[in-house]
Amino acid sequence: MSTTQTRVMVDTNPADTSDVLAHVPQHSIDDAMRAxxxxxxxxxxxxxxxxxERGRVxxxxxxxxxxxxxxxxxxxxxxxxxxLSEARGEVLKGINLLEWYSGEGFRVGGKTRPSEMxxxxxFSLRQPLGVVAIITPWNFPWAEPVWKAAPALVAGNAVVLxxxxxxxxxxxxYLEILExxxxxxxxxxxxxxxxxxxxxxxxxxxxxxxxxxxxxxxxGGEVYARAARRLAKVTCxxxxxxxxxxxxxxxxxxxxxxxxQGAFGSTGQRCTATSLCVVHRDVKxxxxxxxxxRARAIRVGNxxxxxxxxGPLVDARQLATVLHYVDDGRAAGARLAxxxxxxxxxxxxxGYFIEPTVFTDVQPGNRIAQEEIFGPVLAxxxxxxxxxxxxxxxxxxxxxxxxxYAADANTIMRxxxxxxxxxxxxxxxxxxxxxxxxxxxxxxxxIGGREMAEEGxxxxxxxxxxxxxxxxxxxxxxxY
Ligand code: NDP
Numbered sequence: 001m002s003t004t005q006t007r008v009m010v011d012t013n014p015a016d017t018s019d020v021l022a023h024v025p026q027h028s029i030d031d032a033m034r035a036x037x038x039x040x041x042x043x044x045x046x047x048x049x050x051x052x053e054r055g056r057v058x059x060x061x062x063x064x065x066x067x068x069x070x071x072x073x074x075x076x077x078x079x080x081x082x083x084l085s086e087a088r089g090e091v092l093k094g095i096n097l098l099e100w101y102s103g104e105g106f107r108v109g110g111k112t113r114p115s116e117m118x119x120x121x122x123f124s125l126r127q128p129l130g131v132v133a134i135i136t137p138w139n140f141p142w143a144e145p146v147w148k149a150a151p152a153l154v155a156g157n158a159v160v161l162x163x164x165x166x167x168x169x170x171x172x173x174y175l176e177i178l179e180x181x182x183x184x185x186x187x188x189x190x191x192x193x194x195x196x197x198x199x200x201x202x203x204x205x206x207x208x209x210x211x212x213x214x215x216x217x218x219x220g221g222e223v224y225a226r227a228a229r230r231l232a233k234v235t236c237x238x239x240x241x242x243x244x245x246x247x248x249x250x251x252x253x254x255x256x257x258x259x260x261q262g263a264f265g266s267t268g269q270r271c272t273a274t275s276l277c278v279v280h281r282d283v284k285x286x287x288x289x290x291x292x293x294r295a296r297a298i299r300v301g302n303x304x305x306x307x308x309x310x311g312p313l314v315d316a317r318q319l320a321t322v323l324h325y326v327d328d329g330r331a332a333g334a335r336l337a338x339x340x341x342x343x344x345x346x347x348x349x350x351g352y353f354i355e356p357t358v359f360t361d362v363q364p365g366n367r368i369a370q371e372e373i374f375g376p377v378l379a380x381x382x383x384x385x386x387x388x389x390x391x392x393x394x395x396x397x398x399x400x401x402x403x404x405y406a407a408d409a410n411t412i413m414r415x416x417x418x419x420x421x422x423x424x425x426x427x428x429x430x431x432x433x434x435x436x437x438x439x440x441x442x443x444x445x446x447i448g449g450r451e452m453a454e455e456g457x458x459x460x461x462x463x464x465x466x467x468x469x470x471x472x473x474x475x476x477x478x479x480y
Pocket of ligand 1: 135136137138139140162163164165166193194195196197198199200214215216217219220222223237238239240270271374400440441445446
C-alpha cells in the first residue's frame with residue numbers, strides 16, 4: 001500500500017551495515033486506518049469464496065515460494081542475519097504451513113450432534129471474523145507472517161499485517177507471492193511503521209475483530225490489555241526461557257550437540273532458543289566440556305558465507321542488551337566458560353557480532369537464569385535430582401519450550417507430565433515446530449490459543465451453533 005508519508009527506514013544487513021537493502025517508506029496511523037478500510041471492502045468477496053478455493057490460493061503460493069526458496073532465503077539472511085541454511089529452513093517451514101493450511105480449505109467447519117428433541121439436527125459452523133490484524137517480530141520474518149496469515153486467510157478473513165520494522169522486505173515478498181497466486185487485492189495489506197503508532201492503531205481500531213501478536217512479553221501484555229479492553233479477540237505468543245534438563249543416563253554427546261544447536265542456532269534469537277541447561281552434577285563437567293568444545297568451534301560471520309555457523313545479532317540495540325546480560329552474569333559470580341566478547345576486528349567491524357557464550361556455576365536466582373536474553377548466551381545450572389531440575393525450570397515465569405535428555409522412560413514421562421511448558425522435546429533441542437502440531441506456550445510465554453495445525457485456524461473463526469427442527473413440530477413434544 002502506498003503512503004503519503006516522507007519518513008523512511010534504512011533497511012541494512014546486520015552482518016555489514018554498509019549493505020543497504022532498501023529505503024522503506026514508513027506508513028502512518030492514517031495509512032493504518034486506510035488499510036483497515038481496504039480490508040473491510042475486500043472482505044465480503046473473500047468471505048463468499050468457497051474455502052477449498054481459498055485453500056488453492058495458498059497451495060499456489062506454496063508452489064511459487066518453492067520456486068523462489070534461494071532468493072527468499074538470501075534476502076532473509078541479508079535482512080535478519082541468520083545463516084543461509086537456517087534461512088532456507090525458515091522458508092521451507094513457511095511453505096509447509098502454506099501446504100497444511102491449503103488443505104484446511106477442505107476441512108474448515110464445525111460438527112454435528114444429536115438433539116434432545118425429535119426431528120431436530122444440531123450443527124455448528126466455523127465462520128470468519130472479518131478484518132483481523134497480525135503483528136509479527138523480526139526474528140522469523142517469513143515464517144511468522146506465513147503461519148499467522150495462512151490460517152486467517154483460509155478461514156475467510158481479510159488481514160492487515162504489520163511486520164517488524166527491522167524486517168519489512170521479506171513480509172512484502174509474501175504479499176507479492178500471495179497476490180501472484182490469486183489473492184484478491186486488499187484481502188491482505190501490509191503496513192510498515194513504528195509499533196507504538198501503526199501497530200497500536202490496528203490493536204485499538206474498532207473494526208479489527210481480532211489481533212494476533214507475536215513478540216516480547218512487555219509489548220504483548222500491552223497489546224493484550226488494549227485489545228481486550230474493547231473486547232476484541234486476542235492471542236499473544238511471547239518470549240521464552242527454555243531449559244534443557246540433562247540426567248546422568250543421557251547420551252552426553254547427543255545432549256551437547258542438541259544444546260549447542262538450540263542455544264546458538266539463529267544466534268540465540270529464537271523464542272524457543274535453549275538458554276538454560278540444568279544438568280545433574282554427576283555428568284556436569286563432561287557435558288560442559290562437550291558444549292564448550294562445540295561452541296568454540298562455531299565460525300561466526302556473515303551468514304551468506306559458506307562455513308559460517310552463526311550470524312550477527314539483528315541490530316545495535318539487541319547487541320547492547322546481550323552484552324549487558326554478559327556483564328550481569330559476570331557480576332553475579334557466574335563463571336564464563338567461553339565467549340562473552342563482541343567481535344569487531346576486520347570483517348566483523350561493520351556488523352553486530354558476538355561470540356557464542358557459556359556461563360557455568362549459575363544460580364537459579366541470577367538474572368541470566370531467569371530472563372529472556374534473546375542472544376547466544378547459555379547458562380548452566382547444576383542440580384542433584386529430577387525434582388530439583390523441575391523446581392528450577394518450573395520456577396521460571398516463562399513456559400514455552402523445554403527438553404530432557406535421559407534414557408529412563410519413567411524419568412522422561414515424569415518430566416513430560418510435570419514440566420510447565422507448552423512444548424516438550426525428548427532427547428532433542430528445545431527449538432523447532434511443525435505445521436501439523438500446535439505451537440505455543442503458557443504463563444508469560446503465551447495467552448489466547450495455540451498457533452499452527454487446526455488449532456491455529458480456530459482463533460481466526462467464530463462458531464455458530466444451529467438448531468434446526470426440520471418438521472417444525474419438535475418444540476411441541478419437548479421440555480427443553
Ligand atoms: P517486540 O515486542 O518489540 O515487537 C513485536 C512487534 O510488535 C513488532 O512488529 C513491533 O513493531 C510491534 N509493536 C511494538 N510496539 C507496539 C505497540 N505498542 N502496539 C502494537 N504493536 C507494537 O518484539 P521483537 O520484534 O523484538 O521480537 C522479539 C520477541 O518476540 C522476543 O521476546 C521473542 O521471544 C518473541 N517471539 C516469540 C515467538 C513465539 O511464538 N512465542 C516467536 C518469535 C519471537 P516495531 O518492529 O515497529 O517495533
